[in-house]
């Protein structure tokens with residue numbers, strides 16, 4: 001019976017179209033993971049003014065005839081995409097190896113901030129639909145200018161102002177992220193934004209590369225290297241559209 005129907009060319013074309021639609025729907029139903037991590041490369045990764053230089057070297061290299069390839073890295077804990085633990089600005093704050101995984105994995109909202117905005121203050125924050133989001137990542141001028149893949153350190157990156165930081169922690173946000181190597185205004189007289197956010201035990205992700213993640217809702221996984229007793233560490237951050 002079925003074979004007879006497929007002998008009719010019009011039915012066969014229809015059946016093929018149905019199968020194609022199902023395949024498309026399956027692909028559309030499982031969005032791909034997006035890498036939101038800046039690639040660590042001393043030629044293209046910015047280093048915060050005054051921070052340690054980044055060095056990557058090969059101790060042994062099969063391309064030069066060695067029997068194996070073996071590298072050594074030397075870099076600041078806050079290099080590239082990284083997580084700040086409470087210990088960064090609180091004497092008795094939790095180190096990076098003690099941050100709860102629950103804060104680092106789960107739903108996150110990317111908020112698009114206009115290129116003209118440098119200070120994400122309470123007024124700017126409230127222009128956006130941020131309430132109800134468990135984790136918030138700010139996609140700013142720094143992403144538009146691809147500053148996480150330029151070795152030049154820019155001082156005029158967009159930052160989270162203390163009044164916005166206060167709103168975020170008061171709302172119980174579990175994690176805050178930004179797309180340049182600090183969430184704090186460059187040259188701020190005191191690290192108030194860091195103290196407010198980290199003071200609630202909330203980790204901050206800095207140096208995200210949100211080029212491929214426009215505003216919207218995502219699942220986030222950001223996992224810093226587990227270095228015992230230190231205040232921060234480089235991390236891999238990935239996003240998937242919800």
Ligand SMILES: [Zn+2]
Pocket residue numbers: 078082083084181182206232
């Ligand atoms: Zn940091």
